Amino acid sequence: MLALMKSLMNSIFGKFVVMIIIAGMAFWGADQAWTSMNTGLGNDLAAAGPRGIDMTTLDRRVENLLRNINANAEKPITKSEAVDQGIVDQVFQLETSKIVNLGYASTIGIKPSTDAVVEQLKTVDAFKNPLTGELDLNTYREVLYQNRFTKDEYEQQVADDLILKTLGDAATAAIYPPQILASIQALYIGETRDVSWFILDATKAPTPDAPTDEDIRAFYDENLAALEQPERRAIDLLRMSADDFLSNVTVTEQEIATIYEATKSERFSEPDQRTFIELYFADRDTARAAFGQLAGGADPATLSGVLSSETRTGNKESVADTALQDAMFGPGKQSGALFGPRESNGKWLVARLVSVQPGAVYPIETVSDVIRDELMRERAQVHFYENLDALDRSIGAGYPLSQIASELGVPIISFAPVDETGTTKDGVNMTGLVAARDAFSDAFRVNAGEVSSRYDGDDAVYLTSPRTIIAPSTPDFDTVKDDIRQTLVAQRAANAMQAYSDSVIEKVKSGDPTLAGAASAAGANVESPTLPVTRITAEQSGLPTSAISAIFAGRDGDVFSYPNRTGDKFMIVQLNKIMPPSDAALEMLGTQATSSLNQALRDDLQFAAEAEIRNAMKLKVNDNGLAAYKKSVATDQ
Missing domain, CATH: 3.10.50.40 (Chitinase A; domain 3)
Structure with a gap:
């Protein structure tokens, strides 16, 4: 797109076209401004008192959340999916709750001192000098830069967190539940469930009929949309980090010796x-x-x-x-x-x-490699930051990815065609490509040969460019016939095993046979927890989490089943009896009951205080602006 704009500006006709584009953008902006003015919120999506949240801030909060979610996710969530799954709405609700409380704090004059903010900064290990253990301003600025925060933005966030903590502590101070509630809570948490179970081998279920050719064809015709192969793109990736410039760095033995002498007593000694x-x-x-x-x-x-x-x-x-x-x-x-x-x-x-x-003191020979590596990485980091400007100039000039990589001296990594989740046709997930995140997503928004926007990761920056685009297609019936047959066989086997488990459960519920009789008929042994199952000890019982929830919501005689991951074995669980705690147990549970009640009361009081604050502050929300943001996110994706 940048290259096209640049070429258009070289002709009279092109300049006229660009003027039309700019005018259209200006018109859109004016229309948006008019919409914002009508709400009385200016550029804010929501406001309470003097505090508000605009579209840029909301977008940053959404990006930060998705970055944290996707860090350990098998399949990354895009912004568009975040809109569909209600994640954006949840983030917006959380942010409006914060600005209501912050707006209230501002109106009553609650504001942390500069010293309080500085003391909070001193507790963050990432900002400390590794030698002195004290807050280091250079380290502080570098960490903020890497995380795309300005100093003012981050310090405002720290101040806001201190304000919210102050409000929360004030609302929940000196909470003491009455003894009668503590007694009821002790009964609740000390109640014992007598349970037993056995493992049902569901592979003994009757073998279902094999699918016929007609069944396979009918499945194919009914699931054409599901069988369609998604669009896939072969993508080139440029990943630039400080490691790419290590070969440009030289460290002398004299430099190593100088650092060793200056720091050996603090760093390189017993x-x-x-x-x-x-x-x-x-x-x-x-x-x-x-x-x-x-x-x-x-x-x-x-x-x-x-x-x-x-x-x-x-x-x-x-x-x-x-x-x-x-x-x-x-x-x-x-x-x-x-x-x-x-x-x-x-x-x-x-x-x-x-x-x-x-x-x-350790001899210099034993630590010289450590010093050399630190110096090289420090200097490589300087080269990295210097080359960021060159990278941005190349992107702005509209150069192809190959030229950008050549000028920076950074290699290009080429990936086989993948879909929007980063998965190849054979089901292999290209994690190295998915790590590019927004740059990877951009590769599905630009044309072949164009370059994505730059994405800054934790320790590298990324650019992508699609080499080829493979359009969506539905495979021929003959191509997928055998795969469908296997799918239907597995599906029918799973249904048969579930039906087999259900039939056992129904018989046990009727009392004919008993759980022990059903276990004997299935060639299994009945098992029970080694410890009484209470709400405190349930996690150590060996029962699945879903089973724990069910038995504490169930009644005497209830029966449940829980399949393993492969679905070929089921845990058949019976709740035999519900027993109240003994007097001795109640006495021991008193302190724990009071503690849990304290937390519950604090939560209730905090919720009530926030509700009163919300009513007093009269939160204003620009619903049209929020809808426009979600629409723009969905369009971008």
Whole structure:
């Protein structure tokens, strides 16, 4: 498309066409603006008080969610599918709930301080310098860039999270359920289900009739749409990462030696040993006076009011108290560092670091490869960022993928034809191609030879270009006749095994035979859990999750069946008896019942508070704008 626009601008007629296109775009934009003005929401899809959410922000939230879902999914979900499955609506509802609460917080003046936001940033390991363990601004900026966040956007999100937590904590503070509810809850969670089961071998079911040629032909005629092969595209992929520029990097032995000398005591040595003295005092004032004297250089042996003292030597892991550990072993701590005063078992502790004994340093020969690899990757990352600009210029110029790859010195990976899920005709999923995500999806929106938009992954950027496009087609009957026969055979066998299981269940429900009799007739043994099955112990019972749900919703004598993955064996489960907990069990369950009730009450109170806030804030929603967004997503896909 970019190449076409560029060529059009080289002629008078072409310029006229481009002017018409631009005018049409302007008209569409004006129409959208008019629609937005009519809602009183401006560019926002929803607003409550001073807070709102626009189309760009919603799109980002949807993309972030899909990125997380698709990270471990066998089949990635596209935005279009997210619309169809209601995921976009769920994200929008969640975001409107947030802006209602944030809008309310703004109207009553709740706002976190800059210090509170900074303290929250300090807790994120990804932002810390690996040497000092402290918040590192350069690392912070790089991580935000990699995740396509600006500093202001991310810090606003952190501030919003702190506000929401404050509102939630305020709504659910000091919750204590009445004892009568705790007693009822204890009865509920302590109730025992007596269950037993056996495994039914469903392959013993009567063999169904084999499908005839007429059956196969009828199936083919009735399922032409399902048998149609989808459009497939042979796709070329350009994946550019820092690894592509490792060969351009040189690291000298002198550079390795310099870094080794500068960091060997912190990074390339055994853990150091530290000696520190712990002093205990009877009260806080005495401990504070001693702390002041120690800070002034006093000898611990000269202090008054010391109840006891202990000199300890060890490594960081030998100190269980994390606060004391940080004071004695934290980055930059030197002899004379102090800790306390702090109450400990009725006494007041003050500690002083006496000496630091460095650990043995590893020889440079054993760590040079580690340093070299780090330096090479650091410098390759710089080359990578420098080449991003060149990549964008090539995309903007409308160059074909082969030319872009040649100018960057990055190889192209060619894939066999796949459908929109990344699966070949033989059922092989091309995970390397699917990893390109939006760039992969774009390959099904552009013509052969055109280049997709750039997609930025966690550690690489992607471009795709379809080589060839194979149109959808329905195979001839003779081609798929044998496959259909196998499908029908498997289908009828599965139906027969399910019917066999159903017949056993109906007989057990009638009491003729009993579960034990049915198991004996099937050549199986009856089994029971080793522990009583309660709502607390159910997960350790060996029962499937679906069976656990059923037996706690069932009644005495109910029978259920659960097939295995292949459908050739069924677990036949019977709920024999429901028994209330004993008095001793109820006494033991009291604390747990109170705890679970606390959480339930907190959830209810939070829900009620949010409902009141929503009524007070009068949420405004641009339904037309949301529909337009979903329509644009479906069209793009």
